[in-house]
Amino acid sequence: MKTNDVIFQTVAKVVFFMIIFFAVRIFFAGHYYPGGGFVGGLLTSGAIVLLLLAFDMKTVKKGLPIDFKCLIGLGLLFGAGTAAGSLLFNVPFFTHAYDYFQLPLFGKTSLHTAMLFDLGVYFVVIGVTMTIIQTIGESE
């Protein structure tokens, strides 16, 4: 029988954006609400896995030309860099700093360097899960 995935592919396209936006929301809410880098990264890679299920690996690689192994390195660099950046200000390793800023669209916002560390976690989680899944999927 000829396979016809049009329903699944259309729904995957719509649902992908819902999951990605929810992942970003969970990532940014991690300081005050449940969530954070790990869950956000897992949700993001879950959205990419949904695309991998609906389409094939080549299409996803063409639409999302990211080397996920480089993403692991970038995330580790963010984590180590945030931790080591505190050494420049003569404070112990891993000391975090925060302050309140008046941003044009958000109003009074507190920005914290722990968020950069969380961004590292986010990148590493996406990179590791996607690398595992792609290597398993590519092996014959």
Place this chain on the structure above:
Amino acid sequence: MTVISDIIIVFLLLAGAFLSLVAAFGVIRLPDVYTRNHAASKSATLGVMFILLGTFIFFLAKDGFFSSRLLLGIAFFFITAPVAGHLISRAAYNSGVKMWDKSVRDDLKNKK
């Protein structure tokens, strides 16, 4: 105001629980995979949506908390659950699962 919202909340939660129970009975009682899938995907979808809507109205009326996550959950479930049922049914048909012996119609039989 609170009495009206309480009645709506109780109705939504009980209706959702009842529909989920109906879905469970359908999965047990119906004869083959397609009719079971029909019961499970439709009835459980509406049941879960009722329960989520009741929860949403509860937090809106009690705490004044507008939970956009519950609305997103309702929309997400409404989109994905029927598609999941469709994919399961199609996978069952393509792998040759037999229909109930009293079925009278199979439009896909000659489409191979």
